[in-house]
Each structure stands twice: as structure tokens, then as C-alpha cells.
Amino acid sequence: MMRWRFRGDAIRGGRHGIKTLVFFAGLRVCCLSEPALDAIYPAGGNVERQFEVEVCGSVLEGVVRAKISGEGVKATFAGKKQVKKLNKKGRTIKVSDPDRLIFKVVIENDAHPGLRMIRLVSASGLSEPLGFEVSAMPEQVASAGADDSSGAIEVDEMPVCLNGRILDAGGERYAFYADQGSVIVAQTVAEVLPFNGFVPHLRFYRADGKLCEGIVTYDQQEAPVAVLEIPEDGKYELLVTSFAGLYGNVCVYRIRLGELPLITGFTPDRAVKGESLNVRLTGHNLPRQRVRLFTGGKNSVMCLAALTEGAYYLPALNFMLDDNKAEVGKQGEPDFVARMTPASLNIPAGGRTMVSIYLERLNGFDGEVRVRLDYPPLGITSETGIIPPGQDTCLMAVLTDSHRYPKTVFDLDLAAEAKVEGRTVRRGVIPSCFKGKAPGDGFRDFAGLAAKVNPAAPKSAVPKKR
Numbered sequence: 001m002m003r004w005r006f007r008g009d010a011i012r013g014g015r016h017g018i019k020t021l022v023f024f025a026g027l028r029v030c031c032l033s034e035p036a037l038d039a040i041y042p043a044g045g046n047v048e049r050q051f052e053v054e055v056c057g058s059v060l061e062g063v064v065r066a067k068i069s070g071e072g073v074k075a076t077f078a079g080k081k082q083v084k085k086l087n088k089k090g091r092t093i094k095v096s097d098p099d100r101l102i103f104k105v106v107i108e109n110d111a112h113p114g115l116r117m118i119r120l121v122s123a124s125g126l127s128e129p130l131g132f133e134v135s136a137m138p139e140q141v142a143s144a145g146a147d148d149s150s151g152a153i154e155v156d157e158m159p160v161c162l163n164g165r166i167l168d169a170g171g172e173r174y175a176f177y178a179d180q181g182s183v184i185v186a187q188t189v190a191e192v193l194p195f196n197g198f199v200p201h202l203r204f205y206r207a208d209g210k211l212c213e214g215i216v217t218y219d220q221q222e223a224p225v226a227v228l229e230i231p232e233d234g235k236y237e238l239l240v241t242s243f244a245g246l247y248g249n250v251c252v253y254r255i256r257l258g259e260l261p262l263i264t265g266f267t268p269d270r271a272v273k274g275e276s277l278n279v280r281l282t283g284h285n286l287p288r289q290r291v292r293l294f295t296g297g298k299n300s301v302m303c304l305a306a307l308t309e310g311a312y313y314l315p316a317l318n319f320m321l322d323d324n325k326a327e328v329g330k331q332g333e334p335d336f337v338a339r340m341t342p343a344s345l346n347i348p349a350g351g352r353t354m355v356s357i358y359l360e361r362l363n364g365f366d367g368e369v370r371v372r373l374d375y376p377p378l379g380i381t382s383e384t385g386i387i388p389p390g391q392d393t394c395l396m397a398v399l400t401d402s403h404r405y406p407k408t409v410f411d412l413d414l415a416a417e418a419k420v421e422g423r424t425v426r427r428g429v430i431p432s433c434f435k436g437k438a439p440g441d442g443f444r445d446f447a448g449l450a451a452k453v454n455p456a457a458p459k460s461a462v463p464k465k466r
Contacts, residue, residue, distance in 0.1 A: 129344060
């Protein structure tokens with residue numbers, strides 16, 4: 001039976017403080033017994049590395065697997081997290097925390113760097129995903145104690161990816177040396193932040209404890225990036241705290257630190273298809289200020305990739321292509337973006353689950369959109385979801401029969417089709433999770449949809465009457 005549920009997360013006041021319930025991720029249709037993945041720490045690692053991660057969540061009883069998208073990354077269940085607790089006699093003992101699990105992760109040397117999705121799997125369901133990054137950059141995980149007398153964690157090398165979590169209001173500090181004139185960038189990896197409202201707050205300090213002047217900050221309320229031009233040779237500290245005052249085991253962050261190339265804008269930001277042009281870049285630590293862009297055979301996404309060439313850039317940046325010169329400076333062609341929630345499907349055998357479709361209409365598009373499964377596996381079908389003209393949402397059902405269906409976690413694709421100015425436009429539906437409590441708070445998009453069919457629980461045998 002499907003029921004409505006809010007998902008929540010416990011945010012602790014201090015390391016051993018009172019738990020307060022903070023609701024997030026919105027109202028959604030789900031099975032009450034499916035596991036909920038709230039945070040993973042550390043939220044990534046580099047290639048050719050083996051390490052343990054701690055998974056925080058709820059309804060974790062029965063979870064023995066973690067599914068990570070893509071090739072070259074494996075996670076093996078290692079048991080529940082052991083924590084210290086006082087018994088009735090006042091003695092310290094170790095007990096298992098049912099809401100914190102340990103997995104051993106292996107990232108093989110041929111694993112492609114980039115964002116992955118991790119989901120928890122139990123006999124009763126599949127969790128919503130969280131981001132997990134595979135990186136080619138050196139990694140450093142914050143330890144329980146500081147490495148120097150100032151209370152800061154010594155950074156071994158830069159550039160580096162810092163992994164930590166804010167357990168109290170004091171946050172965590174990282175000490176590093178830098179030369180005069182160098183530009184240090186601290187960039188939050190937005191895709192791995194938990195869905196509990198936590199956003200890290202980044203500040204640079206001098207060795208004498210004074211706040212550095214001239215810090216430039218971008219995207220402070222979403223996924224902050226802090227930039228500092230070093231005024232003189234010496235030791236500096238990066239202080240990571242919580243922007244909204246939240247802290248606890250699930251307040252996990254991942255920050256890239258070093259003299260990193262960062263693009264904050266480019267001019268022009270659009271071109272005619274087939275045109276070649278010089279684009280001026282603005283930002284920090286850029287190897288060149290101008291890029292010659294050839295748009296022939298490219299779309300907008302490919303143009304953006306050509307401009308950035310592996311450099312980090314602010315999420316709001318995009319590049320537009322127009323069909324002809326008459327369209328330059330005008331609104332782009334009508335189009336749409338289709339998203340769906342939940343981003344993981346739990347389908348009862350011989351039953352159905354409901355999917356919410358959200359449509360973002362672009363450049364005046366106002367037509368009907370139809371959504372259906374794209375080449376589903378045997379035993380999986382759907383009812384067509386129809387979004388009428390002028391509307392933005394619909395519900396559609398994904399179904400399975402009671403006998404034929406995949407016995408493991410499998411991938412699904414949904415496609416949305418519409419008539420746009422007399423031609424058929426087909427777009428993939430993006431699995432998404434709400435950043436806040438509702439669609440108006442924005443979405444975090446994922447690259448693939450995973451699904452699991454949950455067989456009906458066997459009926460207990462009834463003893464025969466004598």
C-alpha cells in the first residue's frame with residue numbers, strides 16, 4: 001500500500017545535544033518501509049583507493065547493499081556503526097547505531113572521475129539517491145582531533161579535496177601555507193550536499209586569527225565558493241561552519257581547495273549555430289582569457305564544455321545557440337525540461353507506483369506533453385502521463401505483473417514528447433529530488449533512474465484445525 005510521508009533528519013545541537021526534527025525533501029509518495037539515505041561521509045574519493053564510508057539514514061534495518069551508478073566503484077556492507085554509550089552502571093560500552101552503517105568502498109584505477117549516485121538497497125525497497133564523487137584530486141578526510149596547537153587540521157598538499165562534517169557550532173579549520181599573489185579557491189561540491197538545509201559557510205583567516213580582507217564569495221546560500229588573493233607569504237586557515245546554524249552527523253561537506261581555475265562568466269554568452277567566435281572568460285587562475293569557439297556540429301551543452309575545458313564554473317553559467325542571426329538577442333526557441341520524482345522507484349509485484357512529472361516550459365512553449373517509459377524491461381509497463389496545455393504537472397503510473405519482472409535493481413528511462421512548432425520534440429525525463437520541501441525550492445538532478453520490484457511478503461502458514 002502506498003502512503004504519503006514526510007522525510008526528516010535529526011540535526012543535533014552539539015556533539016551530544018538534543019535532537020530536533022527538521023523536515024526536508026518535500027511530500028512524496030513512497031512505501032513506509034523503504035530505506036532513507038540522508039548523508040554519506042566521506043562523500044567521495046579518488047581513483048585507486050579503498051576506504052570506509054559512513055552512511056546515515058533511517059529505516060536501515062535489512063540494508064545489506066549499496067548501489068553506486070557507473071563502472072569501477074563498488075561498496076561492500078561492513079556492519080553497523082559502533083558508538084560509545086553509558087550503561088545503567090555508568091560504564092562506557094559500545095553499541096550498534098541502527099541509523100549509521102559502514103560500507104567499504106573500492107574505486108578501481110579505471111573508474112572515470114565524476115559524479116555518481118549511491119542508493120541503499122534492502123529487501124523492502126530502494127532509497128532515493130545521494131551524490132558521490134569520484135575524483136582525480138588528492139583527498140583529505142577531517143580527523144576527530146586537530147593537528148596543530150591552534151586547533152586546525154593541517155592540509156597535506158594542494159590542490160586537495162577536503163571531506164568533513166560540522167558536528168558543532170565551532171566548525172572545522174584547515175591550515176595551509178600560501179605564497180603572496182597566489183589566488184586560493186575553496187569550492188563546495190554542490191552535488192553531494194545532504195537534503196537537510198545544511199550549507200557550509202567558508203571564510204579565510206590569517207595566522208593571527210584575523211579575518212582576511214578581500215574575500216570574494218559566490219553562491220553563498222546554495223553551494224559557496226570563496227576566493228582569496230594571498231596578501232603575503234605565510235600560514236592561513238580556511239574555516240568551515242554552517243551557514244544556517246545546523247550541525248550534526250548528516251551535515252556533510254566536500255570542498256576543493258587550491259589554486260583552482262574558476263570561471264565566473266564569459267562574453268558573449270550566445271552565438272549562431274555554425275559560427276566561430278572569440279569568447280572572453282572572466283574568473284580566477286584561468287590559463288587564458290580568450291577561447292576560440294567553433295560551434296559547428298555542437299549544441300549548447302557541448303559549447304559550454306568547450307569553453308570551460310575542465311575548469312570549474314559557477315552553476316548558473318550557460319551558453320545559448322540560435323538558428324540564425326535574426327534570433328540573436330531574442331528569446332530562444334520554444335522548448336521544455338521534464339523532471340520526475342521520486343528519483344528511485346519501488347514497484348510492488350503485480351501492482352503500481354505513482355510518479356510525479358514536473359514540466360519547466362521554456363520560451364513560450366504552451367503545448368501538451370506526453371510521458372511514457374522508454375524501452376522498459378520485460379514485465380514493466382506504464383500508463384501514459386499527459387500534461388495538458390498550460391499546465392506543469394501530472395501523475396503517471398509505473399506497473400509490473402506479478403510474475404515476470406527483473407529480480408535485481410535495474411535502470412529505467414522515461415521520455416517526454418511534444419509538438420513544438422509543427423515538429424516532434426523528444427526529451428529524456430530527469431530523475432530529481434527537491435532541494436527543499438516543494439518544487440518551488442528547486443531540484444537537484446541525477447543522471448539515471450533506478451528501480452526495484454518488491455515481491456509481496458509471504459503469508460504466514462495457518463495451522464490446520466484438528
